[in-house]
Amino acid sequence: MRFKLSAHAFTRYWELHAWAGVTAGLVLYIMFLAGGLTLFHEPFETWEEPLAQTQAEGLGLTATLDRALTAHGSVPEDLWFFPAKAGQGEPRLAFLERGEWSTFWFDTKNGRLVRVRERAAHFIYNLHFLWHDTTGRWLYTLAGLLSVCLLLTLVTGVLIHAKDLLRQFHQFRPGKSRRVLWSDMHKVLGVMGLPFQIFYAYSGAFIVLAPLVLKVFAGSVFDGDQKRAAALAWDSFDSAGAASGVKAEGIALDELARRAENARPGFVPEYYHLLGYGRDSGIVEAHGSSGGTPSSSAVVRLREVDGKLLVEPKPESKSAATRRWIVGLHFAHFGGYFARFLLFFLALAGCGTILSGNWIWLSRRPQSRGNEALSRLTVGVGAGAWLALGALLLASRALPLDLAWRGAAEELTFLGVFGGCVLWAFIARDVAGLWWRILALASAVLLPVPFLAARWSSAGMFGSGTRLSSVVAVDVGLLGTAVLLGTIAAFLRRRAVRGSNTARDGRPAWTWGARVLACALLAWGVLSWSTFETGSAVALTIAVGLMSMNTAVTLLAPLWPRALWAAVALIALAIPMFSLAVAGR
Amino acid sequence: MSLGAHFAAGLRVSAAILGTLPIALLASCCLARFLPTVEDARFAVGFASFIPVWVAAMCLGFVSRSAVKAWLACLAVGLGLFALAYGVPR
Numbered sequence: 001m002r003f004k005l006s007a008h009a010f011t012r013y014w015e016l017h018a019w020a021g022v023t024a025g026l027v028l029y030i031m032f033l034a035g036g037l038t039l040f041h042e043p044f045e046t047w048e049e050p051l052a053q054t055q056a057e058g059l060g061l062t063a064t065l066d067r068a069l070t071a072h073g074s075v076p077e078d079l080w081f082f083p084a085k086a087g088q089g090e091p092r093l094a095f096l097e098r099g100e101w102s103t104f105w106f107d108t109k110n111g112r113l114v115r116v117r118e119r120a121a122h123f124i125y126n127l128h129f130l131w132h133d134t135t136g137r138w139l140y141t142l143a144g145l146l147s148v149c150l151l152l153t154l155v156t157g158v159l160i161h162a163k164d165l166l167r168q169f170h171q172f173r174p175g176k177s178r179r180v181l182w183s184d185m186h187k188v189l190g191v192m193g194l195p196f197q198i199f200y201a202y203s204g205a206f207i208v209l210a211p212l213v214l215k216v217f218a219g220s221v222f223d224g225d226q227k228r229a230a231a232l233a234w235d236s237f238d239s240a241g242a243a244s245g246v247k248a249e250g251i252a253l254d255e256l257a258r259r260a261e262n263a264r265p266g267f268v269p270e271y272y273h274l275l276g277y278g279r280d281s282g283i284v285e286a287h288g289s290s291g292g293t294p295s296s297s298a299v300v301r302l303r304e305v306d307g308k309l310l311v312e313p314k315p316e317s318k319s320a321a322t323r324r325w326i327v328g329l330h331f332a333h334f335g336g337y338f339a340r341f342l343l344f345f346l347a348l349a350g351c352g353t354i355l356s357g358n359w360i361w362l363s364r365r366p367q368s369r370g371n372e373a374l375s376r377l378t379v380g381v382g383a384g385a386w387l388a389l390g391a392l393l394l395a396s397r398a399l400p401l402d403l404a405w406r407g408a409a410e411e412l413t414f415l416g417v418f419g420g421c422v423l424w425a426f427i428a429r430d431v432a433g434l435w436w437r438i439l440a441l442a443s444a445v446l447l448p449v450p451f452l453a454a455r456w457s458s459a460g461m462f463g464s465g466t467r468l469s470s471v472v473a474v475d476v477g478l479l480g481t482a483v484l485l486g487t488i489a490a491f492l493r494r495r496a497v498r499g500s501n502t503a504r505d506g507r508p509a510w511t512w513g514a515r516v517l518a519c520a521l522l523a524w525g526v527l528s529w530s531t532f533e534t535g536s537a538v539a540l541t542i543a544v545g546l547m548s549m550n551t552a553v554t555l556l557a558p559l560w561p562r563a564l565w566a567a568v569a570l571i572a573l574a575i576p577m578f579s580l581a582v583a584g585r
Numbered sequence: 586m587s588l589g590a591h592f593a594a595g596l597r598v599s600a601a602i603l604g605t606l607p608i609a610l611l612a613s614c615c616l617a618r619f620l621p622t623v624e625d626a627r628f629a630v631g632f633a634s635f636i637p638v639w640v641a642a643m644c645l646g647f648v649s650r651s652a653v654k655a656w657l658a659c660l661a662v663g664l665g666l667f668a669l670a671y672g673v674p675r
């Protein structure tokens with residue numbers, strides 16, 4: 001039996017889908033784009049700061065921390081300590097300074113603290129959930145509500161297309177009119193990325209809104225006991241009084257780290273939260289992970305003075321475990337860089353779904369002031385985000401490294417360029433031509449960034465020192481993006497000059513690029529599958545694998561439908577079977 | 586579209602978005618209170634389900650043909666769930 005809505009429900013859901021998408025779409029576009037880039041936050045952080053690229057001295061945790069605290073001149077009551085990771089980079093300290101959190105690098109060679117000076121990666125990370133210290137929580141809460149709006153848009157999209165969802169999964173007719181092209185693109189990308197988008201919308205909304213609604217649950221379920229509700233929801237720990245004791249000689253941090261490792265099988269401490277460090281009441285929280293699965297992050301708490309475990313390793317609450325799993329999936333704590341690249345491309349597909357949704361709206365609705373504004377906003381935001389990101393990275397490499405206000409200058413550059421693009425879109429005569437102009441500018445702005453990066457770092461592609469893979473990878477990624485944006489701009493310009501949207505064979509040339517990309521992803525996925533972590537990550541990696549499979553199916557099907565369907569179906573069947581075999585290994 | 590029709594549409598949309606929020610929260614609280622399993626598990630289910638329940642309630646709210654009916658339905662369901670969530674002992 002086929003699912004079919006009544007005419008009334010169909011109309012309502014169609015309107016709701018369109019209005020919700022158009023209203024929230026462009027902000028979600030920025031969130032998707034920033035979120036996709038945030039999947040590579042760690043390499044970006046290493047790339048942007050020379051102090052993250054040094055060879056660690058190997059002094060040990062206690063000696064390093066003591067030297068850093070000596071350089072600071074006092075021991076903060078609430079202190080975070082981030083030692084070098086895998087022997088690379090200087091350690092960092094974070095503590096409250098005049099009521100605000102400050103983070104410092106500890107320059108071990110010169111024995112001085114250097115305030116964190118580079119914020120580009122951090123800014124992009126915060127942009128993903130609309131957070132900034134100056135705007136505070138309300139925009140962050142709005143990001144959570146927009147995620148609910150996205151979820152609503154996705155559910156209504158499925159409802160209105162439920163009767164022919166399978167067809168929308170693969171129907172792609174780039175040779176037809178532009179309206180059909182946008183419509184097919186929207187549906188194919190939407191259906192292909194559906195599991196990804198639904199999960200990210202849900203988990204994003206949950207991460208932001210769950211702490212806000214916990215009070216309601218505390219009132220009804222726990223008779224107003226907030227502490228018990230928090231303990232069950234997040235396994236929260238009451239550390240009050242940790243800094244109230246007197247100075248005492250405690251167990252060395254290296255030994256505490258070893259005990260934390262032994263407390264949980266496979267646990268590897270990565271950084272430490274020190275409360276009342278150097279006092280008889282001090283608590284050390286070792287934060288780390290125990291494998292490459294979504295729920296692998298963990299905290300082990302020890303009393304500093306005698307190294308006793310404060311909470312015996314007991315099964316954590318189901319709610320806290322669920323939240324940890326949701327957060328682990330959202331942050332892609334699984335599957336390594338293969339999963340991250342797939343999620344990145346799915347995030348870009350999400351951006352494409354949003355833009356094509358706006359274009360469908362514009363092509364179906366009569367001309368009005370509102371639609372004219374939407375058309376211009378779509379160009380200003382859609383293309384302007386790339387130029388603003390390029391300008392942010394260019395400013396990051398062009399400004400002097402020790403400039404006191406470089407963080408603010410970078411952020412203002414981003415906002416200024418982004419606002420400028422939106423303004424340009426509103427005053428431009430040729431709106432369609434703006435796409436290639438802004439993208440060409442983004443390419444031109446991004447192109448010199450890897451070369452300029454050599455000013456501060458010798459570990460990159462154009463550096464003269466020992467190269468670091470993460471730094472070189474970011475340089476290559478930026479160059480590749482610059483070339484890709486330039487190519488797209490050139491293609492769009494040529495199309496604008498010719499007044500045609502099709503290539504010689506009757507299909508836009510970019511679909512061939514998409515096909516090649518899909519095949520490459522597919523091959524890479526098949527080849528690297530056996531290296532995946534097993535356990536709870538397997539279910540999701542299967543889903544991600546199937547989505548990439550669908551990319552291939554969708555884009556290759558028009559070439560040679562039957563044979564390709566059969567071949568891809570066989571591979572699609574083989575991959576989960578193989579991964580299940582790996583899981584059972 | 587007349588001013589009255591605009592007003593009615595606004596009321597209907599607000600019922601679907603705002604009127605369903607307390608329903609979703611209270612329904613999730615009821616799940617967390619009354620699911621036939623241990624407290625830890627029922628709280629996990631209830632707490633994780635408030636967003637899907639809200640989205641489902643919004644989808645139902647949007648197909649309502651009348652703003653008054655939509656708000657009355659929200660009020661009636663909300664009061665019933667409130668009584669369950671706060672008045673009925675476990």
